[in-house]
Amino acid sequence: MPKRTMQVExxxxxxxxxxIPSAVTLRVAELIAEDGDQVFIGVNLKSKKVGNKGVVKIAxxxxxxxxxxxxxxxxPHATMCIIRDYQVVAKDPIPVPDSFTDIALCPNxxxxxxxERWPTQFDVLSQRPLQVRCLHCERDFPAxxxxxx
Amino acid sequence: xxxxGRHVISIEDFSRDDILHILQTAAELEAHPQPxxxxxxxxxxxxxxxxxxxxxxxxxxxxxxxxxxxxxxxxASTSAKKGESLADTIRMAEQYADVLVMRHPRDGxxxxxxxxxxxxxxxxxxxxxxxxxQTFLDLYTIAKLFPDRLTHDGPPLAITFAGDLxxxxxxxxxxxxxxxxxxxxxxxxxxxxxxxxxxxSRAAERGVIVETLPTLHEAVQLTDVLYMTRxxxxxxPDPVEFEHVKATYRINAEMLERAQSxxxxxxxxxxxxxxxxxxxxxxxxxxxxxxxxxxxxxxxxLGLVLGRL
Numbered sequence: 001m002p003k004r005t006m007q008v009e010x011x012x013x014x015x016x017x018x019x020i021p022s023a024v025t026l027r028v029a030e031l032i033a034e035d036g037d038q039v040f041i042g043v044n045l046k047s048k049k050v051g052n053k054g055v056v057k058i059a060x061x062x063x064x065x066x067x068x069x070x071x072x073x074x075x076p077h078a079t080m081c082i083i084r085d086y087q088v089v090a091k092d093p094i095p096v097p098d099s100f101t102d103i104a105l106c107p108n109x110x111x112x113x114x115x116e117r118w119p120t121q122f123d124v125l126s127q128r129p130l131q132v133r134c135l136h137c138e139r140d141f142p143a144x145x146x147x148x149x
Numbered sequence: 150x151x152x153x154g155r156h157v158i159s160i161e162d163f164s165r166d167d168i169l170h171i172l173q174t175a176a177e178l179e180a181h182p183q184p185x186x187x188x189x190x191x192x193x194x195x196x197x198x199x200x201x202x203x204x205x206x207x208x209x210x211x212x213x214x215x216x217x218x219x220x221x222x223x224x225a226s227t228s229a230k231k232g233e234s235l236a237d238t239i240r241m242a243e244q245y246a247d248v249l250v251m252r253h254p255r256d257g258x259x260x261x262x263x264x265x266x267x268x269x270x271x272x273x274x275x276x277x278x279x280x281x282x283q284t285f286l287d288l289y290t291i292a293k294l295f296p297d298r299l300t301h302d303g304p305p306l307a308i309t310f311a312g313d314l315x316x317x318x319x320x321x322x323x324x325x326x327x328x329x330x331x332x333x334x335x336x337x338x339x340x341x342x343x344x345x346x347x348x349x350s351r352a353a354e355r356g357v358i359v360e361t362l363p364t365l366h367e368a369v370q371l372t373d374v375l376y377m378t379r380x381x382x383x384x385x386p387d388p389v390e391f392e393h394v395k396a397t398y399r400i401n402a403e404m405l406e407r408a409q410s411x412x413x414x415x416x417x418x419x420x421x422x423x424x425x426x427x428x429x430x431x432x433x434x435x436x437x438x439x440x441x442x443x444x445x446x447x448x449x450x451l452g453l454v455l456g457r458l
Contacts, residue, residue, distance in 0.1 A: 110254075110277065111255070111257050112235070112255035112260075115255055116236065118236065118264075134257065136257025136258075136261060138159060138278055140347055
């Protein structure tokens with residue numbers, strides 16, 4: 001059997017975020033990468049599942065919980081693989097929490113959280129599509145309309 | 150949920166049973182006044198923007214229950230003008246008062262206040278978002294006019310919302326609250342000022358049908374309650390269109406001749422042009438008694454959240 005060629009270089013240890021919408025792949029990379037990380041990025045890759053996708057690989061570490069929340073907001077339907085010794089040891093959807101606290105701005109210009117120094121909170125109304133409600137102004141938004149802090 | 154210490158922020162926080170409890174308590178206080186119920190209690194009215202009815206009726210409610218009042222009626226006279234955060238203003242005010250009634254121009258400000266205050270916060274209007282005590286008094290008015298109709302299984306009470314249904318927070322909250330009861334709802338609105346779709350879909354999720362009517366004439370004939378709201382000129386980019394719509398969205402005594410005799414006309418006030426003065430003398434006009442119902446309803450809320458009822 002011919003050896004399968006990876007479109008994005010394999011990593012021995014680390015995290016792979018897969019099935020990212022191509023349009024937000026670079027933002028995902030920017031979000032999850034920290035100083036000194038080795039990052040591998042693929043965009044506009046063919047995928048049977050989503051048609052056109054992006055992949056971001058971070059070598060040598062797993063993602064922090066706070067980063068995962070932001071990632072859930074940015075690419076809620078992506079998947080995450082944990083790699084150890086070139087083996088996939090875990091493959092799961094990005095966990096979407098019940099609410100997002102202090103990681104995004106409210107799109108409503110008159111929301112009090114845009115005028116006072118106060119943490120925002122968005123409660124999840126539906127997962128597909130990801131729809132949230134601002135705890136403060138009670139308006140509903142698609143997650144894609146939220147600017148991530 | 151326990152009533153003592155409870156915040157009153159959004160109609161969404163209140164179940165059907167909660168609402169019925171408030172209405173029943175208001176009715177009991179109206180029938181049997183308790184002039185000393187809140188003796189020794191202090192209410193702070195924190196009005197960061199002007200209000201007439203809401204502030205006066207809260208003050209009347211507190212006074213009639215023997216409580217005392219402090220407060221301000223514009224942000225210009227507060228430390229907010231000096232840059233004090235809302236959270237700090239609330240933390241300060243709760244040191245002085247047992248209950249804080251607040252109106253603020255920003256959406257969500259009352260929720261923020263409830264996150265910092267140990268004293269109950271009652272929302273007297275937060276921007277374009279919520280005005281729950283107005284909703285309770287509207288419901289109380291309807292329940293008094295049509296006893297048992299909201300809760301019985303008989304023919305649903307027909308209620309029409311007319312006017313600016315897009316920006317009017319009053320109609321949004323009332324629609325949500327009425328979705329708990331046996332009602333059939335209608336809307337009449339100028340193009341561009343229709344009820345937002347998400348409010349309609351939330352009502353539909355609760356099994357309430359909301360139908361659109363073309364003109365006020367149809368509404369007058371088939372409805373039990375006609376709830377009018379004010380049209381605001383700033384919502385219309387074209388002044389000529391505003392003048393046209395203003396003329397269309399106007400109820401007068403002649404139009405009401407085709408209404409059912411029991412039909413009642415409500416309005417959160419202030420009215421400007423949408424209800425002609427000649428309507429005031431008809432049996433259908435009920436907007437001033439409606440405003441008066443704000444007192445027992447706010448008495449009930451104050452008594453409940455202060456743990457005296």
